[in-house]
Amino acid sequence: MIKQQGLRAGIKSRQHGAVAIIVAICLVALVGLLGLVLDLGHLYVTKTELQNAADAASLSGAKELNGRLTGINNAISKAVEAAGRNKFNLQSQALVISSADIRVGACHTSGCMVPITSITTDALAANKTFLEVNTGRHNLGTWFAQVLPSIISNMATSAVAVAGKYAADITPIAICQLANPGTTNELGYERGVSYKVSAANPIGPGTMYWIDPESATPGNCPVTNTNAGRPYVCAGKIGFTPVVGQTVNTNSGNSLGPFFEALDSRFDMYPSSAQCDPATAPPDANIKEYVPGSAPGLADQWMGTDPVQQSITFVDSATNGACKPNKPCKAKPYSLRTATDYGVLWAGNRPSGATVAQWSTLYNGNTATSYPETSPYAQTSGDFFTAPAVAHRPGIPRRRVLNMVIVDCSAAGGNCRPVTVLGVGRFLMQRKASLPNSDKDLYVEFGGLLPTPLPTSDIKLYR
Structure with missing residues (x-):
């Protein structure tokens, strides 16, 4: 018994410190x-x-x-x-x-x-x-x-x-390079002169060139033949950056009515068919139209020779005669123009450094009277200014200025056809493209090429 107790005590003694x-x-x-x-x-x-x-x-x-x-x-x-x-x-x-x-x-x-x-x-x-x-x-x-x-x-x-x-600041519309009219021009366009976009194409009068707003890959046009392009027209943006020398995809088959209505969001017009939202496609700060006619704020108030048409006269590219269906048109050469061949001039732009005193020389006898410096469009009150609806004020200045790609249209148009980008031009919408005008078309006044090849764009992180 005593031996067992000693054994247990020895084992216990050896376990001291194990826990530690x-x-x-x-x-x-x-x-x-x-x-x-x-x-x-x-x-x-x-x-x-x-x-x-x-x-x-x-x-x-x-x-x-x-x-x-x-x-x-x-x-x-x-x-x-x-x-x-x-x-x-x-x-x-x-x-x-x-x-x-x-x-x-x-x-x-x-x-x-x-x-x-x-x-x-x-x-x-x-x-x-x-x-x-x-x-x-x-x-x-x-x-x-x-x-x-x-x-x-x-x-x-x-x-x-x-x-x-x-999201590049480009309206998804292409406009064709024009022939040299014999004046100072940029890819055929003269600053301060208005153009009917559907006349500036190789197909003939009446055709618009829309571009796919999501893809510049040849043959890949996910949007261009669908109404999904309208929001891009509303906002004046596309999902890629068009690069001079590369291509965009054009389409000449879109239904013009809803697309023109989408353009008119800049004039504070929002019919349901246009699918434009004032939050993402606000109106311009000045929605006054500049059109021929005799009323306060119209072009005859500053043009000495009253314009009888909206834009410059287009003629057949080969004969200089009247434009014909399915034949290329061009702006009438300068040497053949008279004062009545011009439409509404200088609504928002002018040639660099030009003054109203030069109108007679620049525009074959046309004159300017009571021209509102710096331009009618730049006014913030008076006959040449109209504010958007109270709910949409103050609007966004220069929303009516469309950045549009100028392309080489030497090949005929078609659906999802790649065309080469030659530049990006700034074009002021002088008037609405859709209602209430009976002549539904896009009339724009050229304001010059963008000073850099790439338009401004929204920037985002990719990875």
């Missing part, structure tokens, strides 16, 4: 796991900081891309500057990137991207509308995780962001 050892081992594991959680949290926060910096840098840089080398250089500067305003590693280190960390491309996928430093000419910059920023890998020392065996003592993370244009 177990607790010590558990504490090491617990501290290690706690450290791992903290270190992973550190990694996650740093990753988020780097991603935010990459996002900001790519957005800032992408806004500068304008199809020219100057835009490329500005994009580098803005992206580097935006990245430098951000910190990482729990806001303890400033992020530094360089041009070596930036790529650009014609689409947002990685396969489209090239180093931004490889873009050395305007030609190479022409279609670069997306910008990628890579922050590079940054090492982070662990705090507690290395207490555990086999746990790395350093972690690393990085971030990449791509931003680019997605």
Whole structure:
């Protein structure tokens, strides 16, 4: 009995400290796991900081891309500057990137991207509308995780962001390059002169060229033959950036009525068939029409030779006679014009540097009287101004100015036919395209080509 008691006492004596050892081992594991959680949290926060910096840098840089080398250089500067305003590693280190960390491309996928430093000419910059920023890998020392065996003592993370244009300020209408009229012109168009869009085409008078607002890929036209194009007409935007020298897809078969009604949202008209919403397609701040006629605010108040038509006379491209169905038309050559061949002039635009004293020389005897400087359209009160409905005020200035692609129409039109983009022009809608006018058509006054090949666009993050 005494022997058994001694044996038990010996065993008990040998177990002294075992609990302490177990607790010590558990504490090491617990501290290690706690450290791992903290270190992973550190990694996650740093990753988020780097991603935010990459996002900001790519957005800032992408806004500068304008199809020219100057835009490329500005994009580098803005992206580097935006990245430098951000910190990482729990806001303890400033992020530094360089041009070596930036790529650009014609689409947002990685396969489209090239180093931004490889873009050395305007030609190479022409279609670069997306910008990628890579922050590079940054090492982070662990705090507690290395207490555990086999746990790395350093972690690393990085971030990449791509931003680019997605909603270009382009009305989905194409207008054809015109023959040189013998005056100062841009792709055949003269500033301050009005044109009937359906006459400026190779098919003959009465045909409009609409462009697919979602795709520039030849043969791929998801919208152009459907009413789904109306919201794009309402807003005056398309889902891609047309690039000079590349193609857009045209269609000459759309129903004109609803599309013209969609254009007239700029004049504060919102019939249900147009599918326009004032919230996304607001009216212009000045909805006054500038048309021939004798009434306050009409063209005869500033034009000495009363216009008898809305736009310049179009003639047969080959004979200079009257336009004929299915035959190409052109604006009447300057040498053949008289004052009555002009429509409403200078409603919102004029040739660069021109004054009303030059009208007789510029327009074959036409004169200006009581011209409201700077233009009728620029007025904010009086006969040449009409505000939109109270519910839609103040409207958006220059909403009636349509950015339209000018294309090479040497080939006849058709459904989903690719045509080459030659430029983007600014055109002022002088009057409504639809009701209450009996002559339903789009009349626009040319205001010049965009100063850069690429139109302004909304910018968004892609990845």
